[in-house]
Amino acid sequence: MRFAVAYVSEDVPRPEVRAVDERELVEAARRGDEERFAELVRRYSGSMHRVVTRMLGDEEEAWDVVQMAWLKAWQRLDRYDARWKFSTWAHRIATNLAIDVLRARSSRERAHVNGGAVWLRPAPSAGRPGELVEERDVERILRDLVEELSPQQRAAFMLREVEGLDTGEVARVLGCSAVTVRNHVFQARRILRRAMAERYPEYVPGNDGRR
Numbered sequence: 001m002r003f004a005v006a007y008v009s010e011d012v013p014r015p016e017v018r019a020v021d022e023r024e025l026v027e028a029a030r031r032g033d034e035e036r037f038a039e040l041v042r043r044y045s046g047s048m049h050r051v052v053t054r055m056l057g058d059e060e061e062a063w064d065v066v067q068m069a070w071l072k073a074w075q076r077l078d079r080y081d082a083r084w085k086f087s088t089w090a091h092r093i094a095t096n097l098a099i100d101v102l103r104a105r106s107s108r109e110r111a112h113v114n115g116g117a118v119w120l121r122p123a124p125s126a127g128r129p130g131e132l133v134e135e136r137d138v139e140r141i142l143r144d145l146v147e148e149l150s151p152q153q154r155a156a157f158m159l160r161e162v163e164g165l166d167t168g169e170v171a172r173v174l175g176c177s178a179v180t181v182r183n184h185v186f187q188a189r190r191i192l193r194r195a196m197a198e199r200y201p202e203y204v205p206g207n208d209g210r211r
Contacts, residue, residue, distance in 0.1 A: 026086050030077050037077075041070050044087050047163070048094045054158045055098045055151075057143045065101060069094035084172060092173045095155050102151040141203070145195045149188050152176075156184035157192075 020039065028036035045066055053062040072093050073080075080089055142162075146154050152174070159170045160181065171178045197204050 022086050023082065026077070026080065026082070029074075030080075037074060040086065040090070044090050045070070047087075048091055051091065051155075051158055051163055052094055052098045054142070054146070054162060055095070055154050056101060057146075061101070062098075065097045066094055069097055072097075085169075088169055088172050091159075092175060095159070095173055096175075099151040099155060102154070141196070141200055144199065145192050148191050148195045153184045153188040153191070156181050157188035160185050161188075 020036070022040070022043075025036045025040050029040065048066050048069065049059075049062050052065045053059050056062050056065070069090065073090050076093075080086065146157070149157060155174055156170055159165045159173060160167065165173070167178045167181050170181045174181065
């Protein structure tokens with residue numbers, strides 16, 4: 001699917017396909033229209049990449065996963081159930097691939113340095129209790145703490161709490177029940193709160209930064 005991979009990094013869809021309904025694009029793609037499929041790639045690659053990056057902690061690896069997801073989507077268009085939103089189906093493929101990557105990581109060291117990509121893990125500055133956490137700090141801390149979560153918890157938390165999908169859509173993306181999603185998110189919050197208190201006490205409300 002060389003054509004779709006090439007379109008992943010394009011920011012602006014071509015004018016003639018900008019306003020086309022998703023269902024029309026999918027039907028055209030099923031008939032072999034590569035340009036219409038490329039428009040789907042352009043529409044949803046950004047959000048897919050954002051979710052996968054937050055799951056894996058590596059932007060370049062996330063692009064590899066997204067590209068593989070689109071390859072699978074193209075190959076499996078005949079299996080797409082039109083009762084679902086296409087974006088949900090595509091996100092499910094990408095999320096499942098990301099979960100496979102997480103499961104394949106043989107150690108925490110490999111998760112921290114994956115293919116030579118170093119995660120940013122500087123210690124928070126001392127003497128900052130009560131200050132607002134800057135956006136770059138939030139991103140750094142989140143990338144650190146989510147390692148404590150299982151692949152399923154990480155996916156559910158990112159989709160529900162970070163991307164803002166409703167529970168039902170997260171369930172469809174992950175292929176599980178809404179109850180399971182709520183349980184994953186509940187457990188993720190509990191684990192993250194504990195890890196936050198242990199690793200970054202200065203950012204915990206009511207904590208003076210001393211252990």
